[in-house]
Amino acid sequence: MDATAHTHDLGHEHPPKGIMRWLTTTNHKDIGTLYLWFSLIMFLSAGSMALMIRAELFEPGLQFFQPDFFNQLTTLHGLLMIFGAIMPAFVGFANWLVPMMIGAPDMAFARMNNWSFWLLPPAALLLLGSFFVPGGAAAAGWTLYPPLSIQMGMGMDMTIFAIHLMGISSIMGSINIITTILNLRAPGMSLMKMPMFVWTWLITAYLLIAVMPVLAGAVTMLLTDRHFGTHFFNPAGGGDPLMYEHIFWFFGHPEVYIMILPAFGIVSQIIPTFARKPLFGYASMVYATASIAILSFTVWAHHMFTVGMPAAGQLFFMYATMLIAVPTGVKVFNWVATMWRGSMTFETPMLFAIAFVCLFTIGGFSGLVLALVPVDIQLHNTYYVVAHFHYVLFSGAAMSIMAGVYFWLPKWTGHMYDERLGKLHFWTTTIAFNITFFPMHFLGLAGMPRRIPDYALQFTTFNQVASVGAFLLGMSQLIFLVVVLKCIRGGKKAPSKPWEGADSLEWTLPSPAPYHSFQTPPVVK
Amino acid sequence: MLDKLVARTGGGVALMLASLSARADLQYNLQPPATNVASQIYNLHLMVLWVCLGIFVVVFGAMFYSILRHRKSLGHKAANFHENTLVEITWTVIPFIILMAMAYPASKTVLDMKNTSDADMTIKVTGYQWKWGYHYLGQGVNFFSNLSTPRSEIENLQTKDKHYLLEVDHPMVVPTGEKIKLLITSNDVIHGWYLPAFGIQQDAIPGFVKSVWFKVDEPGTYRGQCAQLCGKDHGFMPIVVKAVSPQDFTKWIQAQKAAVVTYNPNKTYTEAELVQHGAQVYAANCAACHQANGKGIPGAFPALDGDPIVNGPKAVHIETVLNGKGGRMPAWKDQLNDFDIASVITYERNSWGNHTGEAIQPAEVKALRK
Structure with missing residues (x-):
């Protein structure tokens, strides 16, 4: 269908100019753009903190930062990357793409959409600003375990408030996404015809609604323990520090899937496109995603194998965790089968998607190693865990986001990105990523704990390799920034469907996608 | 800043190159186990590592074969299959069986680790x-x-x-x-x-x-x-x-x-005796936060040098050390004896810029213990 046939005379075609356009916008594409820029800024800020961490860890001894500030860096790096970079990036994709993919004119709750976004910048300012208050930022790790987090200064209160804001934002965003998907699909777009990306977001949104209030509850109890004399987590008052860990990880484990399911969705759009072949096992992909989401509520205590729970508890959580490998494996096999006997080309989005499948699987395997209780007890709180979750969160979530950005940039900007620079970005990122994080497996196996500003001499070499890799990785992201800016400013004109094998509805719209699309719903066969 | 950076990291780069060439000391696996449980873990990890590596080679061998052969640039035409129930059931069941095979030895080790009975x-x-x-x-x-x-x-x-x-x-x-x-x-x-x-x-x-x-x-x-x-x-x-x-x-x-250091709870110690012992107690217990120079860490840990509690009534000072303060300053009453506390307080009240001239006796500390 041809979207240029739409009439553009509805009067609200031209938004206000300047800053007011962005402050008052209710347009899903504008809000998607805001989310994506916000995410990129947070990615670069939290990334600079990672570089400060790696600079300090380049050599044994304290060189640049005192331990307390180092702990603030690790804490805020984690919080900002998770709540500031990865989650908002996926919401940005959802805003841009879900309405276009299901043939809807906009998100269901346009004004709420605006508010969902505009809660985020104040939250980010609270987090970043907390570095400058007395006592500095929160330094208890992103997990904020009490009683340590009870000891912190006002930076912790700012963090708690920021988490509340970001949680409200996520919940509203999820309600919006669910309502949009369930109610605004074009005629003929049955659930089992939806693009995989829409499916993964539908499931993710349910996860978010289920667990963000749990996190809000946990941090609210921290707040009242800190200031209002309650003893939820203080053993001296009859409280229980372990209860916090249980509540936190009941949020925390589904959160892991919140950050990876949309990535699965993006990759499931990209691989069939460049293999010029339909996604293998669409239905099993949907069921696998749903099983992962359901299982994610039954495995939280594998983050707590070292607290000393009874053998029965350890065994249950070990078996449940190992079970997740089955649907995850199904997904990986399906992607490989999609490529099998295709007619593949390797533009930047495809390169990132293939790297995603490979490297995410390494993270999955190290997750399986960590699922075994005895091995986890040996490796818990070490750099092995750091390596594991960076393989799933950087080469998983973040690289899928990059893949998605390259894939849809032509649709968003109307220009083709610079393929040569894109490929350069891909290769430098992938190589530098592995230089940074692969040696961390060895550090963890050798027994180096995480979250320490200084280390014993036998850990020196691998730390130096990791630090060199980290700076290369950081610099590579500047190429990404250049590609994006270049593509916005100009470049080869993008056709409505720049990728030969693409088949979802957004590619039926002209590039750049018009400000209002599908005011008349398309009919899906 | 930049030259500081070079000065501090330049040596590191040289060190890194040197140590990379002497790879013999690099450790790629778990530490050598010293107990039976640790050996079980060591073997369990190796077993799982090999299984994962095997699966990785098979799956990604297939993927890279496909990447090399099924390319548009080689003129490969795309097939159009997109499901196969038998294949899908197979690759759900086989991983499940592999997982069960891994879970069995892991469970045995868990039970072994948990058996704390009959300790000597x-x-x-x-x-x-x-x-x-x-x-x-x-x-x-x-x-x-x-x-x-x-x-x-x-x-x-x-x-x-x-x-x-x-x-x-x-x-x-x-x-x-x-x-x-x-x-x-x-x-x-x-x-x-x-x-x-x-x-x-x-x-x-x-x-x-x-x-x-x-x-x-x-x-x-x-x-x-x-x-x-x-x-x-x-x-x-x-x-x-x-x-x-x-x-x-x-x-x-x-x-x-x-x-075990014995002390006489009824003896009146001199300031010099107390300060000498107090300096050791301070270095072992207090200096981590309040620092050896008594200046603390601004914004995080208060200075004791010139502090109103340290220079004020001694009872308040003793009670602060005994019972802690504000969640951050720990209570020391269970960790240090009366002599230790009397000594360290005497040391604090007569060090750096503090000159109260007082010698706190163990009996005074004892009197304030609740």
């Missing part, structure tokens, strides 16, 4: 910010284990020792060949007692006492660290366990009992 000896381990306390139950031996790496090594003013950051003033000493049970708890925040060579990592949680066990056969010194983020000096509270023969252990226990 029990040691209570308490985590403090930032040191470990070891209490040999029933043997009357009780001491703290502090990091012994000098500050000058941490601040790069002096060459680092071989055991940099993994050395303590008083290691835990245990006999070889006996089943030792540890009861692990914490006095303040959550710590983690982690000794890789024993395959033990147990969080030390305030309000809970958790137990683990080990039996080590080879005499030797085993080193680990606190594993759970516990505040600013989390990276500076190592764990050292010295395993010695049962005979040597008996001798060590006797020596420990003999070496």
Whole structure:
């Protein structure tokens, strides 16, 4: 269908100019753009903190930062990357793409959409600003375990408030996404015809609604323990520090899937496109995603194998965790089968998607190693865990986001990105990523704990390799920034469907996608 | 800033190149196991690693074969299959079977690790910010284990020792060949007692006492660290366990009992005596936060030099040390005796810019204990 046939005379075609356009916008594409820029800024800020961490860890001894500030860096790096970079990036994709993919004119709750976004910048300012208050930022790790987090200064209160804001934002965003998907699909777009990306977001949104209030509850109890004399987590008052860990990880484990399911969705759009072949096992992909989401509520205590729970508890959580490998494996096999006997080309989005499948699987395997209780007890709180979750969160979530950005940039900007620079970005990122994080497996196996500003001499070499890799990785992201800016400013004109094998509805719209699309719903066969 | 950076990292780059060429000391696997449980873990990890590697090679071998052969540039035409129930059931069932095969030995090791019955000896381990306390139950031996790496090594003013950051003033000493049970708890925040060579990592949680066990056969010194983020000096509270023969252990226990510092609760000590002992107590317990120069860390830990409590009524000072303050300053009444507290308070009140001239006696501390 041809979207240029739409009439553009509805009067609200031209938004206000300047800053007011962005402050008052209710347009899903504008809000998607805001989310994506916000995410990129947070990615670069939290990334600079990672570089400060790696600079300090380049050599044994304290060189640049005192331990307390180092702990603030690790804490805020984690919080900002998770709540500031990865989650908002996926919401940005959802805003841009879900309405276009299901043939809807906009998100269901346009004004709420605006508010969902505009809660985020104040939250980010609270987090970043907390570095400058007395006592500095929160330094208890992103997990904020009490009683340590009870000891912190006002930076912790700012963090708690920021988490509340970001949680409200996520919940509203999820309600919006669910309502949009369930109610605004074009005629003929049955659930089992939806693009995989829409499916993964539908499931993710349910996860978010289920667990963000749990996190809000946990941090609210921290707040009242800190200031209002309650003893939820203080053993001296009859409280229980372990209860916090249980509540936190009941949020925390589904959160892991919140950050990876949309990535699965993006990759499931990209691989069939460049293999010029339909996604293998669409239905099993949907069921696998749903099983992962359901299982994610039954495995939280594998983050707590070292607290000393009874053998029965350890065994249950070990078996449940190992079970997740089955649907995850199904997904990986399906992607490989999609490529099998295709007619593949390797533009930047495809390169990132293939790297995603490979490297995410390494993270999955190290997750399986960590699922075994005895091995986890040996490796818990070490750099092995750091390596594991960076393989799933950087080469998983973040690289899928990059893949998605390259894939849809032509649709968003109307220009083709610079393929040569894109490929350069891909290769430098992938190589530098592995230089940074692969040696961390060895550090963890050798027994180096995480979250320490200084280390014993036998850990020196691998730390130096990791630090060199980290700076290369950081610099590579500047190429990404250049590609994006270049593509916005100009470049080869993008056709409505720049990728030969693409088949979802957004590619039926002209590039750049018009400000209002599908005011008349398309009919899906 | 830049030249500082080069000066500080330039040496590091040279060091890195040098150490990369001497790869022999690089460790790619778990530490050599010293207990039976640790060997089980070592083998379990290797087994899983090989299985994962095998699967990885098969799956990605297929993917890279496809990437090389099924390219548009080679003129490969896309097939159009997109499901196959048999294949999909197969690759759901096979991983499931592999997982069960992995879970069996893992479960056996879990049960072995949990079996703390019939221990020959029990040691209570308490985590403090930032040191470990070891209490040999029933043997009357009780001491703290502090990091012994000098500050000058941490601040790069002096060459680092071989055991940099993994050395303590008083290691835990245990006999070889006996089943030792540890009861692990914490006095303040959550710590983690982690000794890789024993395959033990147990969080030390305030309000809970958790137990683990080990039996080590080879005499030797085993080193680990606190594993759970516990505040600013989390990276500076190592764990050292010295395993010695049962005979040597008996001798060590006797020596420990003999070496307990005795003091006379009724004696009136001179200021010089108190300051001398107080300086040691301060260095071991107070300097981590308030710093050796008494200046504290602005914004985090208050200075004692010129502090109104330290220069005010002594009863308030004594009570602050005994009972702690505001959640951050710990209560010391259970960790230090009256003589220690009297000495350290005398030291604080007569050091740096503080000149109260007072000598606090153990009896005064005793009177304020609740």
